Amino acid sequence: MKIVKLPKEKLAEFLSCLRAFGEIHAPTKRGEKSHVFAPLKEPAGIELDYTRTILPLKKYFLPPMETMFNFQAEKGYETPAEESDKKYIIFGVHPCDIHSLKILDLVFGGKYVDGHYFSRRSKAAIIGLDCIPDEFCFCRSTGTDFVDDGFDLFLSDIEDSYLVRVGTSLGDDMVKAADTLFQEVTVQDREKYKKKSIQRGQSFQSEIQLQDLPEIMDLEYESQIWQELGEECLGCGTCSMVCPTCYCYAVFDELNLDAASGQRIRRWDSCLFKDYALVAGGHNFRAQRSSRVKNRYFHKQRGFVSQYGRPSCVGCGRCKEYCPAGVDIIEVVNKLRSETRV
Template sequence: MRYVKLPQENVYEFLERLKNFGKLYAPVKISEKFYDFREIDDVRKIEFHYNRTIMPPKKFFFLPRETMFKFSISKAEYEEVVENVEPFVIFGLHACDIFGLKIMDTIYLDEFPDKYYKIRREKGIIIGISCMPDEYCFCNLRETDFADDGFDLFLHELPDGWLVRVGTPTGHRIVDKNIKLFEEVTTQDICNFRDFEKKRHQSFRYHEDWGNLRYLLELEMEHPMWDEQSELCLGCGNCNLTCPTCRCYDVQDIPNLDGDTGVRIRRWDSCQLRSHGLVAGGHNFRPTKKSRFMNRYLCKNAYNEKLGISYCVGCGRCTYFCPAGISFVRNLRTILGFEEKSCPPEMSEEIPKRGFAYASNIRGEGI
């Protein structure tokens, strides 16, 4: 891998030149507490030290709402809507969000690639940036706190600039075309990089082994946590909308007023909404709020075989943006036994039979 240094005095000039490679998006502060990825006119408004954005970067590749085709009933024909996607640059992704995109790639770029997603991934340039965790971050437990790939460039903070890792041929072209803005990496830069990474690692709130979590979730299907926490849930779907790896969508035909023509759209869906498990005939595979609540925890902690990690990257968005104040990580730690009252004595005799509840509970039966 190639390494170069971007001095602090050249940072804004570098950001300005990124616009030559496509429309520039980066994190900006949109309120007292919140940040989001927005199109950048003034590069000095870019936030380098933020913890999380409201919307994950998946929104640039998997649109919240998009038109798939137009149709005419009388003509019995449809016309595909082909969007002209121009190159664009997303600056400031944290490692966990880069892993989020890698997970999305395993879904939408598998043996049957989603062409809408694929064209945007091909046009997008990813530039990552290092960060310091807050109390909501647990990406270290998910092994997503340091990205080896999935980016064109990745910037690591130094006292007087940024150590830059070059990850792709596109990243090499960006550096080569702006080579005068960069310097060679010195021994002191390496020491500073090592110190920053050590400090970052020590700043995480939790340092535990979560390797058996997905099995304990299956075994603990009757843990009282499910009743207690699902009762608090508003069923709003905010956790899904802010999650960097939730990938469910709904497809709808929207007719025009003429009753003949219309469009087919797809839009983000949420497993926390009652309509998500509803099928023809009126049957609902997850009819209760508790069954939907449990489904999300099982889904997010399932194992992605292609990447060897869970579908949760530990960004903390679902907790930070939950209007009901539900802590995803605290609930998982309860199942793992790290929180108090995680396994009361009166439950110990029920452990053998709880293991057989998995198949029926995941279908929403008897909940």
């Protein structure tokens, strides 16, 4: 892999070169403590020392709500005009979020490819950025603290510069377009990078053991833990919304006042909602909150493993940080383990 060096004082200049490749979206501040990915107006507005954004990158490719097509009684249906060929560059994406995109690509690129998702996904370049974990991060345990692919460029902070890994030919074009800003990597840079990597590895405060968890979950299917969790959980849907790999959506029609036309809409859904498993006749497969919470854990940590060979959790810590009731995935998993393993 090609690796080059970008001195930090050249970053603003590099960002302006990047604008030729598309609209730049980067972490910016919202509220007192939160961050979101948003269009970058001024390079000064970028917040590179953010830990996590409220919503992950899925919002770009599977928006919270979208019109799939418009319909009219006489004319049939037509797809809404997309924002042409507008290209995006999402700058400053952490490894866990890049992993989550790889997971979503798998899910939406399965037997029935989701055109809505990929029409947007193919227009976005990803520029990664390494990070220092906080108390909520457990990506080291999920094996998602580092990325080998899934990015066009990936920046690692080595004090006064970034080491830039070039992941794709598009990434290479970006570097070439700003050729004069980049330098060759020296032996000292490599030493700095190694030191930084070790430091980063040592700064994780949370860990989770996911190995053999599918079996443990099967054994604990009837556990009292789910009941207790159902009493704690508000069913508010926050964890699903902020989860980078929760991809469920509901599809429904909205009608216009002319009584002859409307839109087919898809909107994020969550297995924690009471209506999620509601079917004709008023039957509900998961009428109890406890069974809905259990379902969410089972899908992430057990069902997904059977289907894709890995859990869909990437250890980003969003569910734990944003849960109003303070439900902590690490505590839940530890409790489940303690019932079965010493």
